[in-house]
Amino acid sequence: MTDSVKQKISYPKEAWRFAKSVVKGHVVTFKNLFRKKSTLQYPEVRWELPEGYRGLPALPIDPKTGADKCIGCGACARACPVQIIEVKAHMGEDKKRVVDEFSLFAGRCIFCGLCAEACPTHALVMSKEYELAEFTREEAAYNRERLNRLGGTIAGQQDSGKEVS
Numbered sequence: 001m002t003d004s005v006k007q008k009i010s011y012p013k014e015a016w017r018f019a020k021s022v023v024k025g026h027v028v029t030f031k032n033l034f035r036k037k038s039t040l041q042y043p044e045v046r047w048e049l050p051e052g053y054r055g056l057p058a059l060p061i062d063p064k065t066g067a068d069k070c071i072g073c074g075a076c077a078r079a080c081p082v083q084i085i086e087v088k089a090h091m092g093e094d095k096k097r098v099v100d101e102f103s104l105f106a107g108r109c110i111f112c113g114l115c116a117e118a119c120p121t122h123a124l125v126m127s128k129e130y131e132l133a134e135f136t137r138e139e140a141a142y143n144r145e146r147l148n149r150l151g152g153t154i155a156g157q158q159d160s161g162k163e164v165s
């Protein structure tokens with residue numbers, strides 16, 4: 001038989017230790033009752049996002065034209081380190097690029113903001129959207145319309161140092 005098994009358990013000592021730990025726990029709880037709360041009743045209550053917070057990139061609508069300012073140059077796609085932006089465009093009759101497709105896969109975005117930095121027309125901006133959970137991978141793919149809707153909510157705000165409108 002080992003020494004630890006042979007050792008006699010002192011029940012009064014154990015009971016004292018138990019009582020002490022319960023009291024200690026209650027003291028901590030009681031103290032924290034009067035401290036300033038650091039949690040929020042999310043999602044009913046939201047925290048104020050800091051200036052320059054980077055959520056998902058978006059394409060806000062320019063109120064003057066009713067469309068976003070994307071010219072289909074593809075600079076954002078080239079700047080994206082994880083290659084999640086795809087831009088398809090063709091040359092129009094007036095020698096201006098016409099955007100056929102714009103897509104961004106939010107599932108792999110690292111919110112670095114390089115795409116917005118690279119955009120020559122300030123069409124792409126960093127929104128404050130952070131609730132990006134989806135049930136399927138397909139739902140994490142944002143097309144131009146979805147990015148317009150997302151951008152529409154931040155029109156007039158500032159992205160990474162650039163004026164949106």
Ligand code: SF4
Pocket residue numbers: 057079080081082083084085104108109110111112113114115116
């Ligand atoms: S924020 Fe960064 S990772 Fe996300 S789309 Fe822009 S460049 Fe790519």
Ligand code: SF4
Pocket residue numbers: 069070071072073074075076077087118119120121122123124
């Ligand atoms: S969002 Fe900006 S950088 Fe990207 S294709 Fe459009 S104009 Fe070019």
